[in-house]
Amino acid sequence: MLIEPKILKGFRDFLPEKQIKRKNIINILENTFTSFGFQTIDTPTLEYKEVLLGKGGGETDKQVYTFKDNGKREVAMRFDLTVPFARFMAAHINELILPFKRYHIDKVWRGENTQRGRYREFIQCDFDIVGVDNASADFEILQLMHSSFKAIGVENIKFKVNHRGIFNNFLTKIEASDKAVEIMRTVDKIGKIGKDKVLEILTDLTNSDSAGEILDYIEPEAGFLQTLDKITVMSGGKSEASDRLYEVYEYLKVIGIEDLFTLDPSITRGLDYYTGIVYETFLKDLPELGSVCSGGRYNNLASIYTKKNIPGVGSSIGLDRLMAGLEELGLIEKKVPGSDVIVLNIEGSSVSHNHFIASVIRDSGLSCEVYLADKKIGNQFGFADKKGISFAILCGSDEIDADKVTLKNINTRENFNKINLGEAIDIIRKSREQ
RNA sequence: GUGGAUAUAGUUCAAUCGGUAGAGCACCAGAUUGUGGUUCUGGAUGUUGCGGGUUCAAGUCCCGUUAUCCACCCCA
Incomplete structure (x- = not known):
């Protein structure tokens, strides 16, 4: 009796041709990361459930693979590399030289429904800077995102940037901060469901005046600075958050890559641990694929593990989604070279x-x-x-x-x-x- | 997790009203025993995703199941 050689939904085999291409991209990324002084680390794929999920209850929890191990421990497979990294930082902060810059490229697992570029087992390439909360670090992550995509030959991209702090100031000003999570989720959908629908939902969440104001707030202006000027005013004037974003933009300008970055106040990121700048990356020729590299500043991420204040900023490239996109666009060379x-x-x-x-x-x-x-x-x-x-x-x-x-x-x-x-x-x- | 579409040879796809399972590419053998890709000749492709049901007869109709794709949700 033969057993059918089947594999699980959302999990994939990789034949040499594809795996070699994947490894090549990883090599290029690693070279780019190390050229900025980032160092690699590793963490376990399996952790205590409580460590990965914290207090739990969030949307991601439903997607986490959990089970009891043979010793009856409640365990969970990591669903990203950021949360294990926060635990890692809390455990080893005294052994590390701060500011600490690490990259981590490995598999993560999410038990959600599959789609193109969306799998249950996939590789993430994370790079983070912890131990400092300043524009220099925020900028360097953005610059490294740009350098990474450039190194793998992907030039036709758009980085969308926003700042959660400014958005929160704005919500406080219009007295809607208690609904912050729902509002952010709603405005995030504007590209898909359209203005009218967003306005409708926002009106239900708050009231028609606030809804109109929120819609006005998330409308991008002609350029990065114009948009930033507007949301700064609407959020109650200059603040630490807005100053930070002005500063980051200045640095981008000095490097000459500011045109690739747009300030889009509707980008908020679903993950609720972000506290400052947030960003998403889209292939211009394939925007419907979704973000291929996202992240932001999370200043309280390790706070569930330690009383020490460990601010961080980082980004994550979804390698498998990126590859699915590059393949569709024909941007991956067909033939892989063999032995000499x-x-x-x-x-x-x-x-x-x-x-x-x-x-x-x-x-x-x-x-x-x-x-x-x-x-x-x-x-x-x-x-x-x-x-x-x-x-x-x-x-x-x-x-x-x-x-x-x-x-x-x-x-x-x-x-x-x-x-x-x-x-x-x-x-x-x-x-x-x- | 919910809803919809799809599943045929290694691969891309055909198969009329339910009536013997087909083509290109790829593969194997020979023409070609120390020099291949062209060409020619021949060959095998298969439990039609899997399991049931209806029927004289099912790739085709019905039910279930698994996977893929799309939308929702969420995200990389």
Whole structure:
């Protein structure tokens, strides 16, 4: 009786081609993060349920995988990397050098319904700065977001920024702060359900005057500064929150990337732990995919674990959603390169000698494999071609006797008959450098 | 979790009113035993997602189930 090789809803297998591309993007991101001085950490995938959910009751709780382990402990699989990081900070703050900048790229799990770019197991790439609450850190996260997307070759993007503090000041001013969560959720939907519907819901939540004012508040103006001027005035004038956003914008301008950032007062983020700046990232050619990188400032996140004040700001790239988008837009190169060279198994060749050649080539710093099956030469070339290998080495009895090899460029079909192995290595290396 | 659509060969898709399961690409073998991609010839594709039901007869109709996609919700 065979067992069907099925996998769970929202969970996926990755064939080499796709997994290699995923790893490539991760490598690029890691290089970008480390170039800013960020360091990687790791935390357990499984934690105590109470540690991950806190007091609980939120919308995310329903999506968390929880169960009892064999020791009857209530455990939960991490649904993001930020909450475990908060616990990590509370536990290790004395062992870390502040301000601490970390990145963390790993799988997280959410048991929600699946859709395109939306899975139950997916990779998040988090990067955060903790230990400081200033514009310098807020800015650096935004800059790193920009650098990351640039590094992986995604230029056509839009970052939407907002500030929760200014929004809260505004809500306090119009005496609606008790409904803050519902109001934020509602205005967040304006792109989908439209102004009229939002106004209707807001009127139900508050009253028609306040609803009109909220709608006015979230309407973006011509530019970042104009919008910021407006919401500053509407929130009761200059405040720490508005000053922060002016300062961050100044820094963006100095770097010359301010045009990619728009101030959109309707962006609020569903997660309720954000206290300051918040942001979302959209592919301009595929906005309906949703945000591919979001985050914000959370100054009280660790407060459920420690009395110490640990302010933080961070962002998270949804790697799998991003890849789903890039694939749809054809922005991921089709073919992944294979080994630099393959030693073919031809008539008169010696298996041991082929492996010997391969190990010499590997010692020279190139990647090399030996064709392992017993197939016709045509199949072997086909194999090499399909795997994206551009050079083949053939070494039959003639070559063995003369202590030479024959090299063939699989793409150009150029032949180098009976040359020294060292020459072959030079040719391959030269071609690889181009 | 709720509602809707979909599920056929490795893959992309056909199959009329319910009447023998089909094509392209890919794959395998040969023409080609030390040089492949073209071409030609031949071949296998399969429990029609899975499980029931109706019928003389089900890929097709009905019920259930699982997965995918879409919307809600939420989010990356």
